[in-house]
Amino acid sequence: MYQLTDEEFDRVVEDTLAAFPERFIEAFENVAIVVADEPTPHQLRSLGRTEAESRGSELLGLYEGVPLTERGSGYGDGEVPDVISIFKGPHERCFATREGLVEQIRKTVVHEVGHYFGNDEETLRAMGY
Numbered sequence: 001m002y003q004l005t006d007e008e009f010d011r012v013v014e015d016t017l018a019a020f021p022e023r024f025i026e027a028f029e030n031v032a033i034v035v036a037d038e039p040t041p042h043q044l045r046s047l048g049r050t051e052a053e054s055r056g057s058e059l060l061g062l063y064e065g066v067p068l069t070e071r072g073s074g075y076g077d078g079e080v081p082d083v084i085s086i087f088k089g090p091h092e093r094c095f096a097t098r099e100g101l102v103e104q105i106r107k108t109v110v111h112e113v114g115h116y117f118g119n120d121e122e123t124l125r126a127m128g129y
Contacts, residue, residue, distance in 0.1 A: 002101045003092050010035055012102050013086055016109040024113070030075070031065065031082040031116055033109075038089045058090035061108040069118030084112045 004012070013035055017025075039059045046064070049057075065082020066075060086108055095101035111129040119127075 001093055002095050002098055004088075004098075004101065006035075006088070009088050009091075009105070012105045013109055016106045017113075020113070024117075027068065027117070029068075030079060031084060033084045033086070035086050035088060037087070039085070039087055043085070058094055059087060060090050060094070060104065061086045061112040063112045063115035065116070067116060067118040082116060084109075084116060086112065 013033070017033065039062065043062055043064070044059065047059070047062075049059075062085045063082070064085070086105065091101060091105055091108070095104055107129050111124050114124045114127075114129060
């Protein structure tokens with residue numbers, strides 16, 4: 001288990017987002033990207049998991065919202081923003097080195113942003129995320 005300070009973890013997430021091509025950044029609309037220590041029980045239940053079932057199968061990130069490919073023309077008018085959550089605790093429990101941890105944080109951010117753009121799990125895994 002390797003741990004980063006909250007500031008270091010946030011910086012990896014921010015640096016990953018800053019490395020996205022400008023056309024992707026410009027397409028971000030009505031979405032918040034947050035770092036949380038752990039997934040909430042509600043987030044786990046939304047995936048059909050309990051806290052007990054999640055042990056040994058860590059949830060590293062989660063996209064909650066309506067992907068761009070499914071939004072209608074009026075989407076976003078007064079809507080609560082979509083949320084991409086990146087979970088610090090599960091990342092740290094899964095990796096023993098700084099390099100491995102940082103690489104996985106980057107992959108998780110790209111993976112969850114990929115969901116925002118309408119990619120499914122199979123497609124993202126095939127792309128290495």
